Amino acid sequence: MSTTLTKRHDVVVVGGGQAGLAIGYHLAKQGKDFTILETASEAGAVWRKRWDSLKLFTSARYDGLPGMDFPGDPDRYPTRDEVADYLAAYARRFDLPVELDSRVCAVRRQDGGYRVELDDRAYEARQVVIATGPFQTPVAPPVAQQVGEGVVQMHSVAYRSPGSLPEGRVLVVGGGNTGFQIAQELSASRETHLSIGSRQTPLPQRILGRDLFWYLDRTGLIRKTSDSRIGRRMSGRDTLIGSTPRRLRERFGVELHGRAMRADGSTIHFEDETELEPAGIVWATGFRVDHSWIDAPIFDDTDRVVHRRGVTDAPGLYFLGLSWQHTRGSALLGWVKDDAEYIAREVAAAGGRHEVGRPPRSSV
């Protein structure tokens, strides 16, 4: 690596999505000398890469970051481009120092803090906040490797619209919100099948005219912590918002299957002993995080970050935006502000002193 220039800041934030911008808001209020490094060429670009028809499952009322409401009717469900536009506008409104086209390839501990390395330059900082997102590397199950070449396959990150797939019968694999939304969209133009490996708890999007998240907020459920009894139960089971297998089958004619177990050429075999020969497959089977570029003693035996509400045992190294970092809201637009405020307070308190943190409680 040819590093030509080293700059210094008090704090470096890695990632300019909602989490990076939310912490940026607080750091700016504290008058910190900081920068936000973002791989993409616009803040919030991750949203533009999601499928064309994506609509949020949270209404606009619950999509605002600290200091700026999401614009428009608070009861509507914004599109992916509206979110990207909002995030870019947010960065501008608070004049946040986002450096675009700046991919961090390593964060290393060094005396007095960290060295943050990019291809063409490096930064030194006493404190680093990792806000690179909870959904990074697409994951597909081993059965994807067995599928014959005649079948067009893609992960949900590559799916844009029905035109992404060939004509003919399609299979979506994955019983989460992404799988359900994509299957529903495809069902309008072709024979669509959905493979559900494990059922998620279905919740209606609106109850008695109010958004589901109004209830989760009012009852305090959205802020139940990951170490509480109810939090542990909730974090162990994902929720399916605004749909049910029955609705998908009866209203949209999507045929349901059990878990996809193996493939034999172009035939997919499911756990419920059904089989299918699709022309195309969308793997809506999730993501894993990749923190392999961080060189600090903060990982457990399974490479998960050990932290307590985003605070690691490596002095000055923090995370923000992890799934269930603290509560169900930790990785959601409308609630990431709670953890952002907390981490900003930790950053301010640690300032130049960097004591070893309290015992960590969870790994993500």
Ligand SMILES: Cc1cc2nc3c(=O)[nH]c(=O)nc-3n(C[C@H](O)[C@H](O)[C@H](O)COP(=O)(O)OP(=O)(O)OC[C@H]3O[C@@H](n4cnc5c(N)ncnc54)[C@H](O)[C@@H]3O)c2cc1C
């Ligand atoms: C399909 C889908 C639908 C969702 N719908 C909703 C919803 O309706 N409501 C809701 O509240 N939440 C929703 N979420 C959850 C959550 O809001 C999003 O995942 C959100 O993008 C997470 O924000 P983030 O800032 O933590 O991470 P990201 O948005 O992933 O941002 C991380 C940023 O870090 C950058 N980055 C990564 N690595 C590096 C690096 N090495 N160097 C520099 N930059 C880097 C990336 O380019 C990216 O811009 C949804 C998630 C998905 C996947």
